[in-house]
Amino acid sequence: MTSREDRERYIVEAGYNTFLLKSKDVYIDLLTDSGTSAMSDRQWAGIMMGDEAYAGSENFYHMEAAIQKYYGYKHIIPTHQGRGAEHLISKILIKPGDFIPGNMYFTTTRLHQELAGGTFVDVIVDEAHDPESTFQFKGNIDLNKLENLIKEKGADKIPYVCMATTVNLAGGQPISLANLRDVRALTHKYGIRIVHDMTRVAENAFMIQQFEEGYKNKSTAEIVREICDLTDAATMSSKKDALVSIGGFLALNEYDVYEEARNLVVVYEGLHTYGGMAGRDMEALAIGITESVNDDHIRARVGQVMYLGRKLEAAGIPIVKPIGTHGVFLDAKKFYPQLTQDKFPAQTLSAEIYLDSGVRSMERGIVSAGRNKITGDHNYPNLELVRLTIPRRVYTQAHMDVIAESIEYVYADREDIKGLKMTYEPKYLRFFQAIFEKL
Numbered sequence: 387m388t389s390r391e392d393r394e395r396y397i398v399e400a401g402y403n404t405f406l407l408k409s410k411d412v413y414i415d416l417l418t419d420s421g422t423s424a425m426s427d428r429q430w431a432g433i434m435m436g437d438e439a440y441a442g443s444e445n446f447y448h449m450e451a452a453i454q455k456y457y458g459y460k461h462i463i464p465t466h467q468g469r470g471a472e473h474l475i476s477k478i479l480i481k482p483g484d485f486i487p488g489n490m491y492f493t494t495t496r497l498h499q500e501l502a503g504g505t506f507v508d509v510i511v512d513e514a515h516d517p518e519s520t521f522q523f524k525g526n527i528d529l530n531k532l533e534n535l536i537k538e539k540g541a542d543k544i545p546y547v548c549m550a551t552t553v554n555l556a557g558g559q560p561i562s563l564a565n566l567r568d569v570r571a572l573t574h575k576y577g578i579r580i581v582h583d584m585t586r587v588a589e590n591a592f593m594i595q596q597f598e599e600g601y602k603n604k605s606t607a608e609i610v611r612e613i614c615d616l617t618d619a620a621t622m623s624s625k626k627d628a629l630v631s632i633g634g635f636l637a638l639n640e641y642d643v644y645e646e647a648r649n650l651v652v653v654y655e656g657l658h659t660y661g662g663m664a665g666r667d668m669e670a671l672a673i674g675i676t677e678s679v680n681d682d683h684i685r686a687r688v689g690q691v692m693y694l695g696r697k698l699e700a701a702g703i704p705i706v707k708p709i710g711t712h713g714v715f716l717d718a719k720k721f722y723p724q725l726t727q728d729k730f731p732a733q734t735l736s737a738e739i740y741l742d743s744g745v746r747s748m749e750r751g752i753v754s755a756g757r758n759k760i761t762g763d764h765n766y767p768n769l770e771l772v773r774l775t776i777p778r779r780v781y782t783q784a785h786m787d788v789i790a791e792s793i794e795y796v797y798a799d800r801e802d803i804k805g806l807k808m809t810y811e812p813k814y815l816r817f818f819q820a821i822f823e824k825l
């Protein structure tokens with residue numbers, strides 16, 4: 387624990403950017419659920435069985451078998467984490483001038499699409515951009531937006547649709563299977579692939595089980611498989627759903643694309659049987675995948691997020707509705723209506739929460755959205771959010787109570803807040819390293 391006085395110093399030294407705080411100065415760490423979950427006794431036992439051979443490690447085959455069994459994809463390329471897989475698939479499938487529709491952007495995903503010469507186009511349903519809308523499947527793709535784009539640009543300019551389960555920047559919102567089946571039918575009609583960002587697929591499957599008609603008697607594992615079977619390829623950051631500290635993969639059903647990826651991975655990541663992962667980490671992943679689709683685990687995981695969300699809702703704090711699966715997202719525009727978006731309301735709020743209690747959160751608003759690659763202006767996203775992200779199997783309900791109490795204090799003190807100005811801005815993914823000063 388730290389004192390308020392300590393934290394005043396630390397946040398200035400970190401340039402009001404929670405990415406730049408030292409972890410030792412953080413009390414409850416809600417920056418991300420990425421690589422921060424606790425591994426089980428079985429996973430730690432698996433770590434001891436690492437086969438660190440350069441080529442053909444036994445652990446690779448265990449990981450490959452788990453992916454094929456639970457997710458059903460045919461060919462697997464390990465990568466150091468999700469963005470390694472995004473890099474490879476973007477390089478292989480995107481030509482300069484192409485368009486990549488997706489259910490809302492993700493920072494690293496869109497950047498790799500742009501670096502490959504493509505342009506990301508958001509085709510998520512309008513409800514996803516409205517924090518007040520209680521529509522249950524805000525991750526859904528708007529079929530009219532997608533078909534209009536295909537007609538306007540031509541199917542040959544669209545190498546794939548990028549479909550995420552769940553949608554991180556919308557607030558951890560799920561897609562429904564009914565919607566995915568419609569997207570599948572439409573993309574078949576035009577001969578377009580679906581590439582699945584399956585980073586939080588088990589959490590999405592759980593929401594389908596709870597809220598989509600016809601799924602309450604299906605297991606999370608069965609629903610996960612049904613989602614994957616409707617897609618052609620997948621990128622995975624195993625650091626989330628799959629309960630490991632590091633790792634990812636690219637999964638493919640088309641042999642030709644696999645062959646190219648298997649060749650390219652040796653340039654950027656490592657040999658195709660380790661791709662940047664240690665043998666022991668591939669073993670932990672094989673076991674983590676099995677645990678991630680366990681119904682009791684996923685109910686407890688999402689249940690804890692819901693617990694925090696309901697508490698904040700009951701206290702009248704403006705949050706994104708419905709409550710998502712990996713965190714609770716605070717609506718910074720409503721929290722600080724006095725701040726225009728260029729005063730970085732969400733960045734300001736995440737700093738104020740840290741100052742109050744040492745709870746670390748993440749900005750997901752104008753700083754994360756970056757600049758328009760043609761005009762150079764800030765992108766002004768409708769969603770200006772602070773994410774309180776819950777790591778899996780780490781914190782107790784008592785921690786959730788402390789977090790809620792702190793947010794209530796910060797909310798009570800909201801009136802005097804003046805916002806921030808950015809004094810240093812890196813070229814890529816600026817939110818990681820940008821520096822701010824108090825206005």
Ligand code: P71
Binds near residue numbers: 494
């Ligand atoms: C999260 C992260 C980690 C992160 C990444 C970028 C900025 C801040 C934090 C990573 C994801 C993700 C989705 C849906 C791909 C990646 C990249 N999320 N897709 O939420 O959520 O995976 O980090 O393993 O490279 O904190 P990677």
